Amino acid sequence: MIKDGFRIADSADYAGTEAALKGWVSHIRSSGSLFFIEVRDGTGFIQAVVVKSEVSEQTFEICSKLTIESSLIVRGMIREDSRAPGGFEMSVHDIEPVNIPEEEYPISKKAHGIDFLMEHRHLWVRSRRQLAILRVRSELIRISRAYFHDNGYVLIDTPILTGSIGESSGSLFETEYFDFGNAFLAQTGQLYLEAAASAFGKVFCLGPTFRAEKSKTRRHLTEFWMLEAEVAFYDSDRNMELQEDMVSYLVRNIIESCERELGYLERDLDALQKIIPPFPRISYGEAIELLKKKDFRVRWGDDIGGDEETALSQSFEKPVFIYNYPMEIKAFYMKPDPRDSRIVLCNDLLAPEGYGEIIGGSQRNDDYDSLLARINEEGLNSDLYRWYLDIRRYGSVPHSGFGLGIERLLAWICRLPHVREAIPFPRLINRLYP
Ligand code: NSS
Secondary structure: OOOOOOOHHHHHHHOOOEEEEEEEEEEEEEEOOEEEEEEEOOOOEEEEEEEHHHOOHHHHHHHHHOOOOOEEEEEEEEEEOOOOOOOEEEEEEEEEEEEOOOOOOOOOOOOOOHHHHHHOHHHHOOOHHHHHHHHHHHHHHHHHHHHHHHOOOEEOOOOOEEOOOOOOHHHOOEEEOHHHOEEEEOOOOHHHHHHHHHHHOEEEEEEEEEOOOOOOOOOOOOEEEEEEEEEEOOOHHHHHHHHHHHHHHHHHHHHHHOHHHHHHOOOOHHHHHOOOOOOOEEEHHHHHHHHHHOOOOOOOOOOOOHHHHHHHHOOOOOOEEEEOOEHHHOOOOEOEEOOEEEEEOEEEEEEOOOOEEEEEEEEEOOOHHHHHHHHHHOOOOHHHHHHHHHHHHOOOOOEEEEEEEHHHHHHHHHOOOOHHHHOOOOOEOOEOOO
């Protein structure tokens, strides 16, 4: 009897024994009396070798019918083989086809254009490169959660359907909501995390967030996953320390747990190994001066756009903090700098190698009156923010937090040209299929 449950990643435990390999054909070639079938099962790839004289006529005949992405169960002996890519091979005894496609698999070895691949994303996710990227994503999320759980944070699941706007009214998805008129898809969990930080002290969330951004750039999705943290009694400086500690932890652990995947993606690990605290910090004002030296036509008060971010992030080997932006270009909830009311206590964190912003964070306005004034100035309906203002009425404390875009972090870690490969099924302004 062959034990059930074999997976290619466990080959070492099965060396010298029989196994039933369940998977899909990723490559097949024959040479007369032999077939070499490369099988994928999601944990790896293994070559199954079929020798005509060692199998039934029927099994050998099946081999000639197998095509790319045929699903099958292959039974045979797992053998250690130092020449095999994964260190093991299977000597086949018997093959049970599960499904042999009637038509040729649409994705072939030849280079396809990005539109074709995006249109076939549901099949593209089976390819080696996508398998590597999505496994790094899975690990990144596991490690992110571990970081916060191990450091005394409480997970707070924040709502997706919300009545108050979290960031800016410019990029909202709206949907009808019974008797309340419209609800918005959450742009951030932050406002709810702030309420929870006054309950638990240290909280985090990780979930999908939505922006109806009209941006068609390599950094923008309309649905992306954000990892957010909020801490009572943290000021902006302490908030930046937390961010650099977390990012360094994530990078260090991903290098360790995804060595094989990053190797496949040919990621330069030396660059990632440099990601250790402290990260350089430059003020917004210093960033503007630096950009001027790089021949950008920018003035104090301008937002720092994508091209500017790229240029700044190419100037540093580590992620760089840009802190304390003008109030005008930032969200209503940020705390004004007590030394200069034109400025708010906040930071962006730009990833190196030209990747740009991966984190936005700030100290929050903890003063009832000035927060209410800002809400009104922004033209927001203060009645919808009664609950948010309450946090400032009952035991208000200085508090800070940040949000990290999982896809942007992953794009940098895997050195991807675009965030669309960093999420299983990307939602873009021009894509809702598949
Ligand atoms: O708008 S952020 O800069 N900040 C917030 O939403 C805060 N409310 C977070 C907080 O303090 N709790 O977005 C945070 C990050 C940003 O740095 C990006 O990495 C990512 O979220 N982000 C995006 N990723 C992909 N696509 C889009 N459109 C996008 N927008 C932001």
